[in-house]
Amino acid sequence: MDLMEEIKKRRKIVDEALVKYLPEREPKGLYAASRHLLKAGGKRLRPVISLLSAEMLGKDYRKILPAAVSIEVIHNFTLVHDDIMDRDEMRRGVPTVHKVYGEATAILAGDTLFAEAFKLLADSEVNSENIREAVQVMSDVCIKICEGQYMDMSFEERKMITEEEYLEMVRLKTGVLIAASAALPAILFGESEEIVTSLWNFGLKSGIGFQIHDDLIDILGTDTGKDWGSDLLKGKKTLMVIKAFESGVELKTFGKGKAGVEEIKEDIAKLKECGAIDYARSRARAFVEEGKKSLDIMESSEAKEILLELADYLVTRKR
Secondary structure, three states: OOHHHHHHHHHHHHHHHHHHHOOOOOOHHHHHHHHHHHHOOOOOHHHHHHHHHHHHOOOOHHHHHHHHHHHHHHHHHHHHHHHHHHOOOEEOOEEOHHHHHOHHHHHHHHHHHHHHHHHHHOOOOOOHHHHHHHHHHHHHHHHHHHHHHHHHHHHOOOOOOOHHHHHHHHHHHHHHHHHHHHHHHHHHOOOOHHHHHHHHHHHHHHHHHHHHHHHHHHHHOOOOOOOOOHHHHOOOOOHHHHHHHHOOOOOOOOOOOOOOHHHHHHHHHHHHHOOHHHHHHHHHHHHHHHHHHHHHHOOOOHHHHHHHHHHHHHOOOOO
């Protein structure tokens, strides 16, 4: 089995659905802005997880395809607003929405995506009571994402935070949406609480590992379509930085805003030398392994194997 090919097949389904469900309309400026990041691409991992989850349950994913797309739309809504708050200028290899269309339009574009996501969720071809439950879950997920983003921003004002605080922020900001990606099909198809919980935990733990690894990519990768080293320069307290500070390491570029390539490289070398990078990498993999165990109750299937491999990919990808 070629994991990338399996992801690609399902990503194509999602991309085609995005075009179908989210056409551009009047006023053109607003919808061009709201579609900007969607058109820029992306791995579509969250909706792909939803499709695989439905397949693993032996269900017809087409009945919940709008819901899978809604998760990608919510994800993009968060990116639009996060980029404004973080002042990031690049995303997916293109200028961020607020850089192209201005902050006011970018805020409206994000708001539009948020509303469209729930409209899509309600279009799933399943029992209306299951849709009601799914809407409640996704509403709560969106609240938690906001809580996580607030925590992330508030950490920048504090000198030190603990690993536990960081992990709670990651659980809220990133983990719960990936958890919903895995569990939403089970909710919509009316599966048992045990199965819903199993899928939720799989996504939640995998999502935490995903974010820890994403923080690693920010400083180790140079071709991610984002601003390289931006987390260091903005003073974000990632797991690596927390461990480095605990070891008494000083990072010259931390919170500096701007720095030369050599300065960033020097700080990355310090993170490597003190073991902070290896620690973060091992924690990311441990979370994914814990998440994979949650699928033990599911029967063997091709979709299950793909999901397990995809979970490993979340903490080994290069971008």
